[in-house]
Amino acid sequence: MTRTDTRERILDEAEQLMGARGYSGFSYQDIARPLGIRNAAIHYHFPTKADLGVAVIQRYRDMLAAAWKDFRAGRTSPRQQFDGYLHIFTHEAVRNQTLCPMGVLTADYFNLPDSMLEAGTTLKREVLEWLAEILASGRDSGDFRFEGNPEDEALMVMATLQGARQMARMIGTDAMMAIVTRLRSDLVADAGDRAA
Amino acid sequence: MTRTDTRERILDEAEQLMGARGYSGFSYQDIARPLGIRNAAIHYHFPTKADLGVAVIQRYRDMLAAAWKDFRAGRTSPRQQFDGYLHIFTHEAVRNQTLCPMGVLTADYFNLPDSMLEAGTTLKREVLEWLAEILASGRDSGDFRFEGNPEDEALMVMATLQGARQMARMIGTDAMMAIVTRLRSDLVADAGDRAA
């Protein structure tokens, strides 16, 4: 009940709802009711639904940027950083089978207002750049093993993660985790079993 | 203008629209207008939207079943069959950046009526069973190389394909094709470059 954590709680609900039902799959009602506020209260903080959608993406970008900063501050290895990202990525998925904002972006693409597409393009770029960077330095350090350039590998990793998270709805979260674990072990050099 | 190809044209539009905007992202209007018919004409063929959604899935299942039958009739190798599936899968994606009905199912999962979830579960099972089968026989014949059981590999392949197709909206279809090509070459034994 302090000052405006209302805004933050609106964003919490919106992120959950967007992750579960997509951008056009939730209404202001869906947010207002559980929070015990009125529709217009949301319009006060976010005049249009597009503003709300952009804010969700923005906050998610900030969260990731903070996590990446922590990773770097902790002088963690590329592999540990990658595992940290996997944890962030899979944790919510296991809890409630939602998509991350980036998954929503690609899934709901043709329903999104321009402002969200712009914010989403930035998010996509940041994620792929970070991933490519961690993959590149990880290959140099011997943490990772893969062929081709790190940018392509980053795309491959993202596609598999997003696909797995989405498929979790139909195959269950255990099967999703199996895919993620397999992806990781294909990438990690000392996986043990080795190849061909 | 023959007798009821109207029904089929409704399904064509619905499949396109669902693939582009999801199940709850299109309306009867969106279908009726381009076909030059009225909303109620769609209700005549498909009383509820759920019926329409189920019919789209059903028709897609039939299409795949026919393709698989052709593959088998042609005595094509596991690799050729896999390539055939990749072609079906990627062709529409490149043309219009839609998702396949199975992608829609996972993306829009929590918006779907029960009848669609049931039809979707069957579709998912069929696709994964076919894939696992082709992967298994392909490994036996030397067409494919992978570790672990074929069922897990099938999940891995599906996740990557679905993720890539969805990401095509943001990264472009060329990048999507690069992912698919890479997935294929990781799977095909004589890929040349080899591993480890």
Place this chain on the structure above:
DNA sequence: GCGTTTACTTACTTATAAGTAAGTCAACAT
């Protein structure tokens, strides 16, 4: 030729969506 069925149309209902305008009321600044 005539009744029934098929494939629609027109005209409607009901629900829910986003968004707006005007009002309220507590806290704070002066």
Place this chain on the structure above:
DNA sequence: ATGTTGACTTACTTATAAGTAAGTAAACGC
């Protein structure tokens, strides 16, 4: 104490959604 601002609420508008009921006209069975 008083005016202003922040954080809402009540009450509304407009648009669009799915779905229904009743009518129509062509083709088909007989």
